[in-house]
Amino acid sequence: MSFLRRHLLAAAATVVVASSPVGAFAQTPVAAPAPQKHACAKPAEHPGRLATDNQVRAWTRSANAYLECLKKFITEQQAAAKPYQEGAKVHVEAGNAAIEEYNTSVKDLKDQQDKAGVN
Numbered sequence: 001m002s003f004l005r006r007h008l009l010a011a012a013a014t015v016v017v018a019s020s021p022v023g024a025f026a027q028t029p030v031a032a033p034a035p036q037k038h039a040c041a042k043p044a045e046h047p048g049r050l051a052t053d054n055q056v057r058a059w060t061r062s063a064n065a066y067l068e069c070l071k072k073f074i075t076e077q078q079a080a081a082k083p084y085q086e087g088a089k090v091h092v093e094a095g096n097a098a099i100e101e102y103n104t105s106v107k108d109l110k111d112q113q114d115k116a117g118v119n
Helices: 003-018 053-081 088-116
Strands: none
Touching: 053 088
8 A cells, every 4th residue: 555545544544533523512514516627737648769868757747746736736635634524525536536547547557668678
């Protein structure tokens, strides 16, 4: 289990415990805001085995920037979730969605490199 997934699961468990009503006069929950979407730009398709070194380096920089952007978004969502109780679920969901996209993208980008015969 990845560090980020463990961290999000721990945050989700904290949210469930923290959001439990404590007394007979528990407040009515406020509607949670809609989950945020990251603004990370996905890289173009891998240029292929016949690409120049400059094209491969540019693609690699683009892919790395995308993955770093997703990591930053995940970290921001986790940080935003900490101080909230009811609203934390939205941030956890947004973080989880970004983690899924990150994991899928890492596999997809690696598959593109393998398909192109580039290591």
